[in-house]
Amino acid sequence: MTALQLTNVCKSFGPVEVLKDINLTVEDGEFVVFVGPSGCGKSTLLRVISGLEDATAGEISIGGQTVTTTPPAKRGIAMVFQSYALYPHLSVRENMALALKQERQPKEEIAARVAEASRMLSLEDYLDRRPSELSGGQRQRVAIGRAVVREPKLFLFDEPLSNLDAALRMNTRLEIARLHRQLSASMIYVTHDQIEAMTLADKIVVLRDGRIEQVGTPMELYNNPANRFVAEFIGAPA
Numbered sequence: 001m002t003a004l005q006l007t008n009v010c011k012s013f014g015p016v017e018v019l020k021d022i023n024l025t026v027e028d029g030e031f032v033v034f035v036g037p038s039g040c041g042k043s044t045l046l047r048v049i050s051g052l053e054d055a056t057a058g059e060i061s062i063g064g065q066t067v068t069t070t071p072p073a074k075r076g077i078a079m080v081f082q083s084y085a086l087y088p089h090l091s092v093r094e095n096m097a098l099a100l101k102q103e104r105q106p107k108e109e110i111a112a113r114v115a116e117a118s119r120m121l122s123l124e125d126y127l128d129r130r131p132s133e134l135s136g137g138q139r140q141r142v143a144i145g146r147a148v149v150r151e152p153k154l155f156l157f158d159e160p161l162s163n164l165d166a167a168l169r170m171n172t173r174l175e176i177a178r179l180h181r182q183l184s185a186s187m188i189y190v191t192h193d194q195i196e197a198m199t200l201a202d203k204i205v206v207l208r209d210g211r212i213e214q215v216g217t218p219m220e221l222y223n224n225p226a227n228r229f230v231a232e233f234i235g236a237p238a
């Protein structure tokens with residue numbers, strides 16, 4: 001089964017072409033990392049996959065279903081942002097439950113999923129707090145928990161660690177790797193950090209100026225970079 005298939009996906013803002021003919025397959029359970037310099041289109045590609053932006057052309061399918069025009073909430077995906085994007089007036093529990101309430105899930109089901117996710121992310125003691133009463137690392141765990149409760153087939157992470165200090169970054173990175181193993185879900189993870197890419201990825205997608213420059217396992221890119229750009233980005237000998 002394929003988790004995600006992108007076929008000739010393009011995205012323009014007015015006259016500006018930001019994504020140019022993207023073709024990519026993500027297999028079920030795969031951990032795929034998008035890397036590339038700032039402004040190359042990583043966030044835009046995630047937003048097009050999630051449906052927050054419509055593709056200008058091309059086709060998107062998730063879990064074998066065409067979703068090119070499906071609204072974000074119905075795509076079976078959940079996205080985690082760098083900025084956490086928590087609701088400040090809601091408790092941790094309410095932040096995690098909100099999407100499930102909107103889906104009209106039964107109360108017991110919501111409570112069970114929030115309990116399970118908060119156990120996985122060590123948030124049991126913080127459920128009644130507001131985001132402002134949490135550390136940055138805890139806030140990011142709530143944002144991840146809010147994705148986990150939805151039981152998505154595909155997780156999208158947009159530079160989830162870039163607001164955390166070095167020690168927390170390492171910690172949270174290991175936690176995301178553990179979640180990936182536990183949930184056996186597919187994950188797409190955007191970063192500009194080579195170490196995150198090399199340690200997390202089953203497959204790395206190198207983007208440059210809105211195009212895919214190379215796709216491969218970390219070792220393939222390291223040993224056989226397609227060009228100097230990839231080599232420099234991966235930190236491999238050119």
Ligand code: ADP
Pocket residue numbers: 013016018036037038039040041042043044045
């Ligand atoms: P990255 O995440 O790789 O840093 P982005 O996807 O955020 O890159 O941006 C890629 C390019 O698209 C940039 O040149 C950015 O200015 C442009 N862009 C992104 N969103 C919009 C938008 N809503 N309107 C116009 N241009 C945009």
Ligand code: MG
Pocket residue numbers: 042043044
């Ligand atoms: Mg970005």
